Amino acid sequence: MRQHERLAYLALPFLMAAAFTTQAYADGETIAVFTKNQTNPFFQTVRVGADSMAKTLNAKTLQYIPTKPDSIPEQLSQIEDVVVKKPSAIVFTPVDYKAMVPGVEKMNEAKIPVINITDRSAGGKFISFIGADDYSLGLETASFLLKTLGGKGNIVIIEGVKGSLTNVDRVRGFNDALKENPGAKLLASQPGNYQRLQALQVMENLMQSNSQIDGVLAANDAMAVGAIEALDGANRKAQVIGINGTKEAIDAIKSGKLLASGDYNGFAQGCLGTMMAIRSLRDQPVITEIVLKPTVITKDNYGPFDIPLEQRTCPSWEEAGKLGGK
Amino acid sequence: MREAAVVSQSNPLQRIPGVALVLVLLIAIFGAIAPGFLSVANLSNVLVQSTILTMLALPMTLIIMTEGLDLSMGAVLTLTSLCVAIVSLATKSMLLGLGAAILVGAAFGTVNGWLVAILGIPPFVATLGTLGMAQGLSLIVSDGQSVVGIPHSVRDIYSATVLGVPVPIVMALATYAVFHTLLYHTRFGTYIFALGGNREALKYAGLSPNRLLIAVYALGGIMAGTAGLLMTARMNSGHPTAGLGLEFDAIAAVAVGGTSFERGNGWLLGTVLGVIAVGVLRNGLNLISLPSSVQVASVGVLVIVALFLDGLRSRS
């Protein structure tokens, strides 16, 4: 086969992909949805929520995810690309709430309506903000653990990624919960980088230097699970909490291994963000801010959270009004 | 001075470097199927988006030509972008911020060069170590938080234009001009070729390979410092993890562009084409809204295909 024939065959997949994607522009508005990465289950729930709401309201979503997880330069580039494409509206999770401000301003300049979800951006104009409060989630979930321990005990914190807003706020929440419980002692606060393997190794190491650990505050569920495996492996017991409310966490709560997880309802955020975007395009009233109330998922209340993603339904407009909005 | 491979004249396509072929192909395909791709606004975006990486990949080309590698560039870029933010915030001067960034970058580059040349530590390990150091310093000086509130003069750099050409592109062009001259028209450049292919010749000529090596790595650090200004301008803030990982993109661009790891050959234009090719790919895939997982895989395919085509050329 001649070389240029080989090259022509290479073009085929791209042409096919184009054929499949271009046909979708026919119905309704196009909502561009920006999330931080492809690997964190939380953002998958956001995307599924957005898709679900768009389908209900007869609009289309386009997903923008950096190929390198959490990449600031890439998300900035994707914003520049999306501005060329001019979707009807954008539902936006900033990879970093401060560094993305110039990107938001670009979207504003292009007169594309933007809804901010998950992390509250430090600047730029938005039609609406839908999010959960990482600080209160950290505070409430940690307080629940401390209450279960009777307000005292030896505690370790497993932090997430340094430089990430969710991490800063959640750990701040943990520390404030500890301040409110003077009987509890913080033995160590070490980074697990939101990774389960690292959290496991950190926990193993911490168990060596601390013979008595009563509670583990992990900044996300993956790390909580890692810590639990470390505890199991060493035949030690401690109460562990995580944040995100992933399916894995709920299963662990059901089996009694995980005490609780802070619900970071990505599905609802995706739904509501898209809802506000479409409503604003259709000149319908929107809610300018919804901060989902911090909910701690425990053995007693996990029922409504235990629904598989495919079967969940978005909140309706009436329900949205009750969800802690203005 | 691109090492001319012996090629058969029968197939003219074989004389075009793999990366150029891939780039042309991508532009043709996306031009056809991606709405808005060929617009001035979009193409200008792609070029501007490629400037920071270009400024890293050009010195990386030189480093790779000396059979070395600089894994710390992304972390040093992150640190220097923080320097720009912190210093310009404190002094209200963009130029002082830039100066600080270049100093810090040069320092790291020199340390890299010293570790490799004087201590003889393999470049992979040496720069892996300085990567950790730069990353650590970034976290320490920023305490893991973004630095905001910097003077407008910094952020305006990114959107300003000179005779209609965006400043970042001007900077990248200037960088290219400098490196092109350095490599192909000065004795220093000849020495760099020698560093990769024929280090003994340098010694016999009475020159110190060590000083040259240090200079090459220091150059990388200086460019990381300069690119730090662009990065901070783009984000209007300094961020402790923003540039991490860019060194691998730079290395891939250099390799895709035709510079080989073994021999002392190097092709600067190829590096730039490599950077642009990856930028075009990402931009085009975004415009046709290909699922993100496919986009990720495509980058890998691109890189492999470009080098496969290159391999075909030099085989005949």
Added chain:
Amino acid sequence: MTDITKQALSPPRSFLSQDAIQVFYRLLAALLICAALAVFSESFLSLGNILNVLRQASLTFFIASGLTLVVLTAGLDLSVGANVALSACIAGTVIHQTGSPLLGILTGLLVGGVVGLLNGVMVTALRIPSFIATYGMLWVLNGLTYWYMAGDTIHGFPAGFRQIGSGYLFGLPIPVYLLLIFLAIGTLFAQRTIWGQEIYAIGANPVAARLSGIPVARRLLLVYAVSGTMAGLASIIFLSRLNSAEADIGESLTLPAIAAVLIGGTSLFGGVGTVFGTFVGALILTLVLNGMNLLSVNANWQPLVTGVIVILAVWLDMKTRRRTQ
């Protein structure tokens, strides 16, 4: 016999050769770190901690041991981390669907090996430099894994299977047994078999190796396949220890594995290095992390400390290497 041929077919490297001396000095570096930690932290020298460190190091070692063979041929495999992730996710799915841990283990090893083989094909048949071939593979694997997992997590495996990663036998964690076994196998393979010798020869002088009749392409395919299969093994250990897997588990595995190989004294130019050295490299990296946790080093400082120690460990090696030459 010409000089080139003699060089290519040099006698099997005895364990008491240059390499052994190098490894000794590297072990010295590791022991120095241990001594420092023992002084500053009272929990370091406990049996529990030492076993932990060995078990933690084992995961890096499994990946790095296969990688060592690749680097010995002057190649590199950047795709190992992504390989672990994909293999773990697929193996995990197989265990869930079929209920058979054995099938899962075989799948993990197979997927890893196939990926490795594909890397080898790119390097040998397609003549793509290993850095780029495996870098491209890294992206392709990530794309595959992201698509396959769609943000999901696989979790919950049978207790028997989980013994592999978390179980103990006569007081030693099972991964540590596996570590010792593969350390032995790897060392014997590299030092005592013809194949091993040929791999060293290929790295030292590929032209001479080919001229003296060594089937270079086949050996290269072998080393990349081994590297991939060891990544597959690591994925099984991961699955059984963490009882779960998701798409991004590989991201933090590649660089430490490569660092372990290099700190252990294997040269990127090929022909020099040992599997035992890689083990020491993995040990050093694990000790640093262990120490930082035990001493509660602030998170901001950890990358800095790691970077400095990596350089110090290699520098120590460089100093001693020059003295023995």
